[in-house]
Amino acid sequence: MFKNFKNKVYLFGKQIFQLSDVVMMLGKTNLTDRQFVYCASIIVAISVSLAVIVLKYFAHNVLRFANYIDSILHLPYSNSILPIIGILLTVWVVQKLLGGSIQKGTAQIRIAIANKAGFIPKKQMYSQIMTSSLTVGLGGSAGLESPIALMGAAFGSNFARYHKLSYKDRILLLACGVAAGISAAFNAPITGVLFAVEIILTDVSITAFIPLMIASASGTLVAKLIMNEDVLLHFSDDLNFNISNTPYYIIIGVVIGFVSVYHARVLRKVEHWSGNLKYGVYKRAMIGASLLAVLIFLFPTLFGDGYNSIKTLASANPENMLDNTILSDFKDKAWVFTLFIIGAGFVKAIATGLTLGSGGNGGNFAPALFVGSYLGYGMAKFFEYLGLSNNIPVTNFTIVAMSGMVAALFHAPLTGIFLIAEITSGYGLIVPLLIVSSISFAIFKQIEVYPMDIKEVVDQGIVFTENKDLNVLTALDLKQYIITQYQSLVITDPLDIVVKKIKNSKQLDFPVEDLSGNFVGIAEFSVLKNYIFDSQLIQTTALKDIINYQPTVINHIDSIKEVMTKFSDGNINKLYYISNNKCMGYIKKIKLLEAYRETLNDLRIE
Numbered sequence: 001m002f003k004n005f006k007n008k009v010y011l012f013g014k015q016i017f018q019l020s021d022v023v024m025m026l027g028k029t030n031l032t033d034r035q036f037v038y039c040a041s042i043i044v045a046i047s048v049s050l051a052v053i054v055l056k057y058f059a060h061n062v063l064r065f066a067n068y069i070d071s072i073l074h075l076p077y078s079n080s081i082l083p084i085i086g087i088l089l090t091v092w093v094v095q096k097l098l099g100g101s102i103q104k105g106t107a108q109i110r111i112a113i114a115n116k117a118g119f120i121p122k123k124q125m126y127s128q129i130m131t132s133s134l135t136v137g138l139g140g141s142a143g144l145e146s147p148i149a150l151m152g153a154a155f156g157s158n159f160a161r162y163h164k165l166s167y168k169d170r171i172l173l174l175a176c177g178v179a180a181g182i183s184a185a186f187n188a189p190i191t192g193v194l195f196a197v198e199i200i201l202t203d204v205s206i207t208a209f210i211p212l213m214i215a216s217a218s219g220t221l222v223a224k225l226i227m228n229e230d231v232l233l234h235f236s237d238d239l240n241f242n243i244s245n246t247p248y249y250i251i252i253g254v255v256i257g258f259v260s261v262y263h264a265r266v267l268r269k270v271e272h273w274s275g276n277l278k279y280g281v282y283k284r285a286m287i288g289a290s291l292l293a294v295l296i297f298l299f300p301t302l303f304g305d306g307y308n309s310i311k312t313l314a315s316a317n318p319e320n321m322l323d324n325t326i327l328s329d330f331k332d333k334a335w336v337f338t339l340f341i342i343g344a345g346f347v348k349a350i351a352t353g354l355t356l357g358s359g360g361n362g363g364n365f366a367p368a369l370f371v372g373s374y375l376g377y378g379m380a381k382f383f384e385y386l387g388l389s390n391n392i393p394v395t396n397f398t399i400v401a402m403s404g405m406v407a408a409l410f411h412a413p414l415t416g417i418f419l420i421a422e423i424t425s426g427y428g429l430i431v432p433l434l435i436v437s438s439i440s441f442a443i444f445k446q447i448e449v450y451p452m453d454i455k456e457v458v459d460q461g462i463v464f465t466e467n468k469d470l471n472v473l474t475a476l477d478l479k480q481y482i483i484t485q486y487q488s489l490v491i492t493d494p495l496d497i498v499v500k501k502i503k504n505s506k507q508l509d510f511p512v513e514d515l516s517g518n519f520v521g522i523a524e525f526s527v528l529k530n531y532i533f534d535s536q537l538i539q540t541t542a543l544k545d546i547i548n549y550q551p552t553v554i555n556h557i558d559s560i561k562e563v564m565t566k567f568s569d570g571n572i573n574k575l576y577y578i579s580n581n582k583c584m585g586y587i588k589k590i591k592l593l594e595a596y597r598e599t600l601n602d603l604r605i606e
Contacts (some may be wrong), residue, residue, distance in 0.1 A: 051155075147363060271353040
């Protein structure tokens with residue numbers, strides 16, 4: 001069944017690309033290069049949005065089925081069992097159909113942009129749909145947005161590869177795929193563009209916004225034509241800002257800022273722990289999924305992406321969330337419900353970590369919205385219990401706190417602000433959105449330099465997507481800039497021989513080797529000149545007595561960031577490359593800077 005699904009998705013993608021051949025042929029005669037990119041952005045957007053619709057409907061209908069079973073059993077047994085099935089099926093698909101591995105998270109898109117020239121494997125076009133639908137659709141406590149973004153990026157990247165487009169156009173279409181996917185998933189075109197710019201791209205010009213906007217609008221239109229509103233995260237109430245509540249919003253921003261740090265760190269630790277259990281993949285998946293099942297039994301709202309529970313929480317009767325749970329007899333006790341909500345908000349990090357670490361595929365975007373809404377609701381009730389105000393806007397706090405979590409965890413304040421503005425169908429809460437998002441973002445970034453999704457890969461030195469300069473430098477291959485033509489000295493050389501070598505060379509320093517050819521140190525002209533121009537010292541001084549035995553050098557484990565740091569800290573213009581105790585050549589600082597400038601021009605998205 002899964003092979004047939006994979007083949008159908010692959011054939012669908014191939015048909016889309018073949019359809020685009022017609023556009024390509026017309027484009028060669030009737031369209032400019034820029035106009036063709038505009039057409040391509042529409043084709044990519046339609047492809048991605050149709051895949052998103054399939055994914056969202058599958059997850060939504062499985063949740064409806066689980067709720068139907070629960071209404072019969074009167075206990076969340078099915079909610080606990082389905083995630084185990086979903087994660088085990090995901091692991092089976094990965095092992096049997098996807099070569100034993102699958103890329104997860106938006107960090108993979110950033111790695112592709114920074115280190116792989118924007119090329120994303122073709123299998124990401126269908127593997128994300130297959131695995132995330134099984135994991136999240138069957139109750140894994142994660143989100144669909146990261147898989148959607150990665151799938152959209154894969155569509156855009158492979159469309160560009162299929163038509164042999166330039167690097168700039170490839171990255172641009174990759175981002176168009178992401179924008180279309182996010183806009184279709186939330187029915188939020190502005191959010192789609194901002195997500196692509198803030199979270200995916202690091203440098204973009206104004207002209208690049210046009211195809212991004214076209215793709216995002218196309219994705220939204222397709223979703224609106226086909227998808228029902230009840231599948232989406234949407235709020236229809238008219239929400240307004242009361243200036244007297246400003247202090248409360250400031251407090252929410254501060255609390256969300258610190259909670260986001262907790263969420264990111266706990267999620268990473270749990271994911272790492274469950275993903276590194278010393279068992280086979282299936283046993284590891286069973287252990288992690290079983291622990292997740294226990295959490296879902298205690299907190300049924302952890303099931304799936306949690307969007308339905310968020311909408312219920314912002315409704316007039318949020319206590320209905322306790323129906324068919326072990327706490328259903330306490331639904332009339334407000335304090336029990338409030339503790340349940342706050343507890344679920346803090347446990348979500350553990351549930352998502354178990355889902356992803358045990359072998360499931362999903363993202364962190366939906367969990368961020370989940371935690372924000374739950375803690376926003378909990379704080380609103382807390383203010384009520386303290387008697388601070390008789391008119392606490394609980395729904396407002398629930399919704400605004402979501403923006404703060406997104407802004408903090410993903411270093412994307414604009415995405416968080418406009419996402420909430422669009423899914424609430426208005427800008428009545430724009431001021432509190434600005435307050436909460438800016439405060440939470442500032443606190444999180446002060447503690448965690450990098451966004452949650454890329455923290456691990458940054459720690460591994462793979463990619464530095466928050467810094468455009470480091471992105472460009474990372475794209476350079478150090479070995480291409482090693483100069484291998486140089487003159488060296490032997491440590492036993494008398495100084496008069498050294499003088500002859502200096503006369504025949506333009507070098508100002510020389511690597512010194514022992515009789516076995518091993519690197520010993522550097523003979524620097526600034527030191528040598530004090531001896532070679534003195535007829536007495538030249539006869540009485542040995543080379544071994546005046547060389548630098550601890551020079552600053554580089555080796556194969558040094559990243560380009562470390563190399564540039566060595567250039568800067570030592571005020572050095574040339575570094576020798578040492579491998580296996582042998583001098584292999586040297587690298588000039590000016591050559592790297594020239595390469596950086598050339599690459600920067602090539603990588604600018606226009």
